[in-house]
Amino acid sequence: MHEPLLHARGVKKYFPVRSGLFRRDVAYARAVDGIDLDVGRGETLGLVGESGSGKSTLGRILVGLMKPSAGELSFDGTQIADLEGAELRRFRRELQFIFQDPSGSLDPRMKVRDIVGEGLDAQGLERGARDRLIAEMLDKVGLRREAAECYPHELSGGQRQRVGIARALVLRPKLVVADEPVSALDVSIQSQVLNLLVELKRELRLTYVFVSHNLAAVSYISDRIAVMYLGKLVELTTTERLCRTPLHPYTQALLSAVPEPIPGRSRQIVVLRGDIPNPIEPPSGCRFRTRCPLAQPVCAEQEPQLMPKSVGAGEHLVACHLA
Amino acid sequence: MSLLRVENLRTYFDTRSGVMKAVDGVDLDVREGKTLGIVGESGSGKSVTALSIMRLIERPGRILPGSHIYFEGKDLAAASERDLEAVRGNRISMVFQEPMTSLNPVHTVGNQIIEAIRLHRRMSARQARERAIELLELVGIPSPERRVDAFPHQMSGGMRQRVMIAMALSCEPKLLIADEPTTALDVTIQAQILELLRQLRDRLAMAVILITHDLGVVAEMCDDVAVMYAGEVVERGSVEAVFRSPQHPYTEALLRSIPLLGMTKAEPLNVIPGMVPSALRWPVGCRFAARCSYASDHCHRKPPEMFATGSGYAACWLRGDTVERSQPGATADA
Numbered sequence: 135m136h137e138p139l140l141h142a143r144g145v146k147k148y149f150p151v152r153s154g155l156f157r158r159d160v161a162y163a164r165a166v167d168g169i170d171l172d173v174g175r176g177e178t179l180g181l182v183g184e185s186g187s188g189k190s191t192l193g194r195i196l197v198g199l200m201k202p203s204a205g206e207l208s209f210d211g212t213q214i215a216d217l218e219g220a221e222l223r224r225f226r227r228e229l230q231f232i233f234q235d236p237s238g239s240l241d242p243r244m245k246v247r248d249i250v251g252e253g254l255d256a257q258g259l260e261r262g263a264r265d266r267l268i269a270e271m272l273d274k275v276g277l278r279r280e281a282a283e284c285y286p287h288e289l290s291g292g293q294r295q296r297v298g299i300a301r302a303l304v305l306r307p308k309l310v311v312a313d314e315p316v317s318a319l320d321v322s323i324q325s326q327v328l329n330l331l332v333e334l335k336r337e338l339r340l341t342y343v344f345v346s347h348n349l350a351a352v353s354y355i356s357d358r359i360a361v362m363y364l365g366k367l368v369e370l371t372t373t374e375r376l377c378r379t380p381l382h383p384y385t386q387a388l389l390s391a392v393p394e395p396i397p398g399r400s401r402q403i404v405v406l407r408g409d410i411p412n413p414i415e416p417p418s419g420c421r422f423r424t425r426c427p428l429a430q431p432v433c434a435e436q437e438p439q440l441m442p443k444s445v446g447a448g449e450h451l452v453a454c455h456l457a
Numbered sequence: 458m459s460l461l462r463v464e465n466l467r468t469y470f471d472t473r474s475g476v477m478k479a480v481d482g483v484d485l486d487v488r489e490g491k492t493l494g495i496v497g498e499s500g501s502g503k504s505v506t507a508l509s510i511m512r513l514i515e516r517p518g519r520i521l522p523g524s525h526i527y528f529e530g531k532d533l534a535a536a537s538e539r540d541l542e543a544v545r546g547n548r549i550s551m552v553f554q555e556p557m558t559s560l561n562p563v564h565t566v567g568n569q570i571i572e573a574i575r576l577h578r579r580m581s582a583r584q585a586r587e588r589a590i591e592l593l594e595l596v597g598i599p600s601p602e603r604r605v606d607a608f609p610h611q612m613s614g615g616m617r618q619r620v621m622i623a624m625a626l627s628c629e630p631k632l633l634i635a636d637e638p639t640t641a642l643d644v645t646i647q648a649q650i651l652e653l654l655r656q657l658r659d660r661l662a663m664a665v666i667l668i669t670h671d672l673g674v675v676a677e678m679c680d681d682v683a684v685m686y687a688g689e690v691v692e693r694g695s696v697e698a699v700f701r702s703p704q705h706p707y708t709e710a711l712l713r714s715i716p717l718l719g720m721t722k723a724e725p726l727n728v729i730p731g732m733v734p735s736a737l738r739w740p741v742g743c744r745f746a747a748r749c750s751y752a753s754d755h756c757h758r759k760p761p762e763m764f765a766t767g768s769g770y771a772a773c774w775l776r777g778d779t780v781e782r783s784q785p786g787a788t789a790d791a
Binding site for chain 1: 498499613615616645646647648649651672673675677696700701710712714717718720721726732
């Protein structure tokens with residue numbers, strides 16, 4: 135593996151649950167509960183999971199949009215928690231975020247030019263240089279030059295997502311976290327945006343964390359995939375290994391549940407019982423055990439750790455007593 | 458045998474900017490006990506088609522004269538409101554995408570199911586409650602005798618969708634229309650609901666119209682498929698035939714634009730350039746021509762007819778040279 139660009143250890147995020155007359159914290163929803171994760175320079179790491187898995191929260195923590203409740207995070211060799219002032223601002227530039235809903239994340243009263251240019255303003259560029267950078271970026275994301283003078287509502291969903299990508303990339307970040315960047319788009323537009331993300335990564339030598347519930351899209355774009363369930367990583371390995379030999383029962387179920395446009399395909403769908411449990415009171419031991427078709431008594435007693443499984447070459451981490 | 462036959466369905470909406478031709482001459486055929494998938498992107502008219510079949514179109518929308526919706530020997534397009542009430546929720550039921558907004562938050566799920574039952578069946582309150590519990594059990598809700606008194610917000614998204622299905626099945630319809638029933642759900646919950654729909658369909662011998670944007674769901678659930686684009690059906694036939702060898706360039710391009718598990722970024726995805734035209738101003742010729750890699754001048758000038766393709770129908774001039782023309786209202790099944 136490459137030298138990690140981003141290094142996370144023991145990252146947690148607990149959200150207080152308030153109740154009663156004085157709105158006291160009565161419990162905590164453990165959205166992200168102790169994650170160790172390295173993101174290699176130049177790689178695309180996929181983060182998959184269902185709602186409540188904590189994948190979006192983790193994605194926001196990784197770019198500094200949200201402060202973790204506990205844990206260490208270092209970027210390019212620097213501890214993020216120690217940063218202040220100008221250094222913090224520089225760091226913020228190098229980490230960018232692409233949102234799922236391109237309409238909700240763009241200010242409707244601003245023209246595309248200013249949405250994309252907003253981040254540049256802190257750099258005190260002269261107008262000509264600023265406009266040049268914006269035009270260049272719009273061109274890179276495949277928007278016509280005239281789009282600079284448009285308001286978001288004048289654009290289609292796919293075009294708005296291109297604006298969101300331009301806004302993130304104009305600052306020349308090193309790491310980009312994209313949270314469900316194609317989920318809100320129509321099928322024929324999804325492939326346009328996926329291809330664009332792949333091209334831009336190559337051209338600008340970016341590192342991606344691609345957060346999504348869509349396993350097919352994640353596996354298409356990612357070099358490695360981390361699977362999350364209820365705030366924990368359950369499996370982490372290369373895309374190829376994960377798709378070919380998934381070891382965690384949850385990953386197996388998830389893979390089998392993806393409907394593919396191939397009629398008559400004979401395959402065993404693992405249908406999981408029940409819903410994802412409440413993150414306020416996660417099950418003891420393995421959090422997946424309440425829905426796991428293979429669960430044993432040990433799964434309720436001991437929490438499985440994310441451990442390397444040595445089957446052939448390549449790192450393959452799994453948190454399962456039975457794998 | 459066809460259970461439902463839609464012919465030349467046109468549903469327009471009068472808006473301030475002009476007439477929006479959301480559904481513009483759709484033919485469909487649903488075979489008894491079989492599942493038809495209607496697939497298309499947003500704005501293709503698939504949901505409006507479903508609402509039109511149920512005659513749930515309200516002003517400023519209108520179903521145009523000349524549209525026909527034949528179901529059990531009646532033309533629903535011409536039926537009176539009274540006749541429709543006997544059909545809706547009884548012979549034809551519908552399940553929507555977002556169960557939270559379709560359920561009433563201030564009533565228990567049991568009372569909502571009971572109301573649906575008693576609308577069409579003479580039954581005492583106690584009998585109806587028994588039936589509601591039975592239905593909840595049928596759709597796989599654990600401890601139904603307790604859950605019958607739960608409120609929608611006390612249930613998860615998957616459970617609420619099960620309640621919606623229970624309600625839709627309360628009168629054992631011949632046709633269930635499910636509009637994106639799993640789109641709002643997680644993958645593993647989607648698998649549960651699809652599995653449930655499959656079981657119920659077989660057990661109750663009902664036909665299903667499944668409306669979705671997900672070609673994977675169609676491949677997994679449906680016998681027949683109709684592909685919609687810009688208010689029209691551009692291709693229809695058996696799922697097997699259409700997916701194996703799509704006859705319309707849009708279907709083909711769509712199938713090639715989805716990443717499959719195991720595909721890598723080394724193979725770029727097929728891209729359909731541009732976007733769907735506006736329903737206020739459909740193009741003059743083939744509505745897909747501007748995005749089609751096979752389009753010729755002729756395509757831009759003249760809208761294609763529906764041509765028989767051997768295994769189904771496709772509205773594309775490319776298919777027009779070799780095979781005879783389709784008869785209006787002819788069915789796609791062999």
